[in-house]
Amino acid sequence: MEETQDQHLLTEHIAMLEAGGVNLDQIEEFRQDMHQNCEGSMEEYRTQEKIMERLDTLGLSPKPCGGTGVVCDISGTADLEHDEHGVKMVALRCDLDGLKMEESADVLFKS
Numbered sequence: 676m677e678e679t680q681d682q683h684l685l686t687e688h689i690a691m692l693e694a695g696g697v698n699l700d701q702i703e704e705f706r707q708d709m710h711q712n713c714e715g716s717m718e719e720y721r722t723q724e725k726i727m728e729r730l731d732t733l734g735l736s737p738k739p740c741g742g743t744g745v746v747c748d749i750s751g752t753a754d755l756e757h758d759e760h761g762v763k764m765v766a767l768r769c770d771l772d773g774l775k776m777e778e779s780a781d782v783l784f785k786s
Contacts, residue, residue, distance in 0.1 A: 705729065707784035713773025719743040722771045743771065 678686075692699060705725070714722050723743050730737040730747050737747040778785035 710773070711784040713775060714771075715775060716772040717743055719771040726771070745771075 689699065708725070709722065712721060714720070720743055723739060723745055726745050727737040727739070730745070735747050735749060737745050740746040
């Protein structure tokens with residue numbers, strides 16, 4: 676069976692992550708833990724703690740923000756365009772809350 680373009684890109688990305696020392700098993704375990712232990716909006720205290728712990732293990736300095744959020748400055752070396760204040764910056768954002776519901780999938784990490 677011939678590999679699709681999406682499968683090829685996924686294989687390339689996995690190879691790059693592994694070459695960079697990324698432990699994909701740890702990422703999968705983290706994702707499953709977050710799925711299994713979802714918290715509603717403004718109740719994400721465990722989620723906040725787990726994300727801050729993970730960022731801390733990467734040598735970063737996360738801080739709590741907005742009650743249950745996380746903010747973390749990540750300094751890089753890429754030559755990015757400067758903003759109007761002369762700062763090189765990239766912003767990433769994600770929602771931390773989950774939907775509490777009866778899981779119908781037969782998986783070990785049910786929510």
